[in-house]
């Protein structure tokens with residue numbers, strides 16, 4: 001069953017965070033994933049169709065490193081926009097799901113709709129069409145990394161913004177971007193890999209733990 005409301009990390013323990021990365025793979029995704037593995041952090045990467053096809057070797061490497069790879073749709077549309085038909089919304093899921101299946105991404109394949117745009121109608125459509133997937137998975141904490149890259153600001157400033165945003169909520173799913181699907185300037189200037197190398201030790205100093213992106217305990221009621 002697909003949830004009417006996207007899943008988040010609200011039931012996580014205090015000072016537990018899950019790192020998630022959208023819109024990739026990007027040029028530094030593998031370096032980022034290798035850094036996280038060296039720090040014993042397992043993250044989730046929500047990839048979209050075109051990038052999955054262009055950088056399929058990066059997706060395979062993410063799996064080898066033990067990270068979770070999820071579906072971030074084929075074309076990065078707002079699925080709740082009125083011009084997106086039910087059939088188009090399903091196709092957005094299906095095309096990327098097929099690409100991920102081909103690369104060996106195991107089930108359940110998690111889905112994060114672009115912009116987190118989801119509603120009860122889409123849940124009904126996905127359930128009625130019996131789409132095999134889990135979610136949707138949204139987030140609790142967004143430090144706006146892509147805005148830092150758009151404005152050519154530094155990883156230090158970006159990491160500080162994330163620490164502030166995380167300290168405000170103290171737990172949950174953190175949204176970051178290893179590429180940008182709809183902003184070529186931000187995509188080219190992306191420095192999320194450097195940011196995460198500042199963020200992980202800083203959060204550990206503050207007493208945070210990094211939880212594996214395993215929403216299954218929350219969402220298994222809905223998985224066929």
Ligand SMILES: [Zn+2]
Pocket residue numbers: 022023072076114115181
């Ligand atoms: Zn996105």
